[in-house]
Amino acid sequence: MPSLEYEFTYRAALNPLIDIGAGPYGNRIVGEVIGGDFSGPRLKGKVLSGGADWALVGADGRLRIDVRLQLLSDDGAAIYLAYYGILEFNEKMQQALAQGGGTEFADHYWRTNPRFETGHPKYAWMNHGVFIGEGRMLPGRIAEYRVYRVS
Template sequence: MSTPLFDDLPTPLKSVQTRPLFVIRLDVKPIVIVGETPGSFRRVGIVPSGTFAGERLSGKVLDGGADWQTVRGDASTTLDVRLILQTDDGVNIMMAYRGLRHGPADVIQRLEKGEDVDPASYYFRINPMFEAPTGKYDWLNRIIAVGTGHRFANGPVYSVFEVL
């Protein structure tokens, strides 16, 4: 992008820098269909387990998470997810994220049937936020994260990055 306003910005405002936080893989039970509601088509993915691994924290996803999905009129799916991460050293951390998934109709249809598709053929992004107790992981309370995802038949995998 090159406009007079952009060109006049200090260098730190001209790009976004990230560093890897972790990769997380979620197991999701078969989707529960709520159906058409006054606002949209609703469905829920129950998350009984998963794992995450990174340089600064790794562990498992505890049973009890859920992905409240809205399929919008433009065929995009919005995600509203709440999970409890348990680190390898036993610390419980709440992770919540909103997300957006969309792509060509044929790709999304194949994806929702559980077929293998190229992750580059559709858009799937999330923005996690964390609530960690005081101690070793409380730095998570003071960061913004972004992630890029891919859906497999039994659940998604995300590469999550800290925004610096």
């Protein structure tokens, strides 16, 4: 039976969301990442600016997450992070985004499946693992995720 092993927590600060509007695939919103940090037992460092979530809000009230961003470990390793996921865009989440407030992990269903790429030998284990994440909002438009490796 697989189990989950905690790897790290990361926080990504976001610019105000850009509402692209209703298109052929749903209502697109973009959340630009402007920085952040990550820390866990095996690695820590910074979330770099330049990434974003290119999410779609469906008629079912769920947000289809589509994130790509860059991490830089404290020892200089560049790590690419991409993930899809589902966020229940419920009243608590909408209120947090509108007012700059926070949510708790139990307030909504917010799950992701992170994938990592790096050429740094110390972090090669990230290239070969299966990971899941759970998210919440912190005050000030900061998305926080706990990331686990499936063993």
